[in-house]
Amino acid sequence: xxxxxxxxxxxxxxxxxxxxxxxxxxxxxxxxxxxxxxxxxxxxxxxxxxxxxxxxxxxxxxxxxxxxxxxxxxxxxxxxxxxxxxxxxxxxxxxxxxxxxxxxxxxxxxxxxxxxxxxxxxxxxxxxxxxxxxxxxxxxxxxxxxxxxxxxxxxxxxxx
Amino acid sequence: xxxxxxxxxxxxxxxxxxxxxxxxxxxxxxxxxxxxxxxxxxxxxxxxxxxxxxxxxxxxxxxxxxxxxxxxxxxxxxxxxxxxxxxxxxxxxxxxxxxxxxxxxxxxxxxxxxxxxxxxxxxxxxxxxxxxxxxxxxxxxxxxxxxxxxxxxxxxxxxxxxxxxxxxxxxxxxxxxxxxxxxxxxxxxxxxxxxxxxxxxxxxxxxxxxxxxxxxxxxxxxxxxxxxxxxxxxxxxxxxxxxxxxxxxxxx
Numbered sequence: 001x002x003x004x005x006x007x008x009x010x011x012x013x014x015x016x017x018x019x020x021x022x023x024x025x026x027x028x029x030x031x032x033x034x035x036x037x038x039x040x041x042x043x044x045x046x047x048x049x050x051x052x053x054x055x056x057x058x059x060x061x062x063x064x065x066x067x068x069x070x071x072x073x074x075x076x077x078x079x080x081x082x083x084x085x086x087x088x089x090x091x092x093x094x095x096x097x098x099x100x101x102x103x104x105x106x107x108x109x110x111x112x113x114x115x116x117x118x119x120x121x122x123x124x125x126x127x128x129x130x131x132x133x134x135x136x137x138x139x140x141x142x143x144x145x146x147x148x149x150x151x152x153x154x155x156x157x158x159x160x
Numbered sequence: 161x162x163x164x165x166x167x168x169x170x171x172x173x174x175x176x177x178x179x180x181x182x183x184x185x186x187x188x189x190x191x192x193x194x195x196x197x198x199x200x201x202x203x204x205x206x207x208x209x210x211x212x213x214x215x216x217x218x219x220x221x222x223x224x225x226x227x228x229x230x231x232x233x234x235x236x237x238x239x240x241x242x243x244x245x246x247x248x249x250x251x252x253x254x255x256x257x258x259x260x261x262x263x264x265x266x267x268x269x270x271x272x273x274x275x276x277x278x279x280x281x282x283x284x285x286x287x288x289x290x291x292x293x294x295x296x297x298x299x300x301x302x303x304x305x306x307x308x309x310x311x312x313x314x315x316x317x318x319x320x321x322x323x324x325x326x327x328x329x330x331x332x333x334x335x336x337x338x339x340x341x342x343x344x345x346x347x348x349x350x351x352x353x354x355x356x357x358x359x360x361x362x363x364x365x366x367x368x369x370x371x372x373x374x375x376x377x378x379x380x381x382x383x384x385x386x387x388x389x390x391x392x393x394x395x396x397x398x399x400x401x402x403x404x405x406x407x408x409x410x411x412x
Contacts, residue, residue, distance in 0.1 A: 062368040063361040066409050128331035 005040040006033040007076050020046050024121070028084035028091035028114035031121045033076065036097055040073045052115050052122040074098040074105070089116045094130065161300075163279045165265060166293035170286035171249035173264060176238035179231040181314040182321060184258040185356070186366060190374040191243060191253075192234035193382050193399060196359050198326075198336075198352040200226040200344035210271050214319045216326040218340055226344040229269065230322045232359065237386070237395045259311040266302055268311035273300040325362045329354070353398065355405060372410035379403035 004015035011017075019025045019034035020043055031050060038046035044065050051059055077096045084091020094111040112126040140147055146157035177197070185194050200218065201211045203225045212227035220226055236242070244252035251257050259268075265287065266275050275297060281287040295303065302308050330337045336352065343350040356375070360368045383399035386392040 058362075058364050060361045060364045060366065060368070062366075066368045067361075070408065128328060129334065 004033075005037045005073065005076075008033065012037075022049075024119065025050075027081075028093050028112075028121050029078060029081050031114060031123070032078070032093040032095060032112060035123065036073075036076045036095075039068050042068055044068070050121075050123055052117060052124045055124060071099040071101045071106075074100060079109075080111075084114060084121075090114065091121070161298070162295045163276060163297040164289055164291055164293035165279050165296045166288040167265075168286050168288055169249050171241070171245050172282075172285045174242040174245040174251070174261075175240065176236050178234040178236065178242065178258070179260055179269070180234060181259050181311070182232055182318045182363065183314065184260070185232040186363070187256065188234075188253075188258065189371055191378070193236070193378050193402070194356040194375060195233050195235040195398075195402070196354045196356055197229075197231045197233040197235075198340055198354060199229040199231070200340055200349070201229065202226050202344055207270055207274065210269070214269070214315050214322075216323055216330075218330070218337065218344070220341055220344055226340070228326065228340060228344075230326045231269075232318075232356065235353065235395075235398070236382075237392050239391075240385070259307070259314055262307040263311045266297075266308050268308055268315055272302055272305075272308070275302065276300075321362050325359060329358055355402060357405060357409065369410055372406040376403060376406040376410055379406060 002012045004010055004012040004017070006016050008015050016030075016034040016037035019030065020038055020041070025031035025034055035047055035050060038044070042065070044061055047064060048056070048059060048061060075098045077098075078093065079096055080092075080094040082092045084093070091114045092111055093114065095109070097108040097110075099106055099108065109129050110126040111130040113124040114121050115124050116122070140154050140159075142153070142155040142159060144154050146152050146154040146159075148158050150157050178192070179197065180188070180192070180194075185192070199211075201208050202220070208227050211229045212225075215227060215229045217225050217227050234242070242251075244257075246252045251261065265278050267278055270278070279287075279289060279297060281289060297303065330340075336354070339352050343352055357368070357372075360366055360371060379399050379402045383396055383403055386396040386399060389396075
């Protein structure tokens with residue numbers, strides 16, 4: 001068995017293989033994984049064919065190929081997904097693709113946008129090194145119930 | 161107010177760095193050593209607005225902004241002439257020369273009303289600005305505006321590529337953002353030089369291998385030309401690095 005380069009642990013034939021052959025990917029994550037696998041295998045056709053219609057013309061295949069050939073892919077980690085369900089027409093996948101270039105370990109961290117076009121998921125664009133949601137600190141009033149769940153007022157409990 | 165100007169073809173303005181429209185870089189990729197030059201202009205600085213319009217903005221400390229001009233550029237030290245400047249001071253590629261050269265002494269990187277100081281010859285330039293020369297600029301208007309308009313229209317078209325490229329590269333390379341912020345805070349200003357290879361993925365029709373084959377011999381030649389001049393060490397190192405990079409890409 002050839003393990004799939006996307007790191008799913010499944011065999012290539014049972015994982016990204018069919019999508020590289022042209023089968024429609026069921027989710028944005030599956031498409032994203034197959035595009036990573038395509039980069040690893042140098043299958044630029046798959047990369048080009050899975051672009052959304054409005055970005056296809058802007059794709060520089062020779063540059064993508066040159067980059068793919070100059071790096072050694074190490075691993076793919078899916079960090080987050082949003083929407084992209086059976087009833088959605090859009091979805092995002094945040095991932096970290098690790099690779100070695102000129103001997104240096106690097107990471108390509110992107111949040112990609114996908115769109116459903118004629119029933120098939122397609123890559124639209126991405127935000128590099130996206131920032132997480134800003135942390136929110138909520139202030140607890142002294143007379144409100146304590147957030148620890150004791151039932152006492154905050155001022156009589158953890159604030160004391 | 162009227163300003164006169166006539167060019168005696170002294171060739172003195174054909175030295176050093178030359179910003180280029182994208183099409184001009186592609187047309188002359190076998191001629192000029194190409195880079196992408198990032199030049200921050202601080203808020204309140206001259207041409208902040210037009211620079212922000214044609215380029216991008218970047219946040220600085222204390223809620224200040226800098227506009228960043230992103231220019232594909234022929235990268236030459238101020239002491240070296242354009243490779244096409246002939247011995248008699250004329251342009252060797254006059255019929256196909258870049259828009260930037262055609263618009264001289266005006267510049268489409270500036271607003272039309274902000275051209276007056278460009279008509280003051282720099283030291284050693286032999287521009288004729290005497291009353292005998294024809295009037296070229298009147299009441300902040302360029303009289304023969306064909307080249308200026310053509311260059312400006314090209315810069316606007318290029319901005320549609322350079323703006324998203326700029327945002328993408330700043331996100332991709334956090335150290336670049338810091339470097340530009342640092343340069344923007346310097347009172348004397350400055351520029352950050354980025355390899356032209358970062359722009360190629362944005363130019364869909366350009367074959368990166370052919371481009372690399374064009375650039376490699378030029379970078380190699382300029383590395384050699386600058387090797388023994390201690391004032392050009394930075395240029396030499398940059399040419400050598402870029403020769404290495406294009407060599408690697410072209411060898412694939």
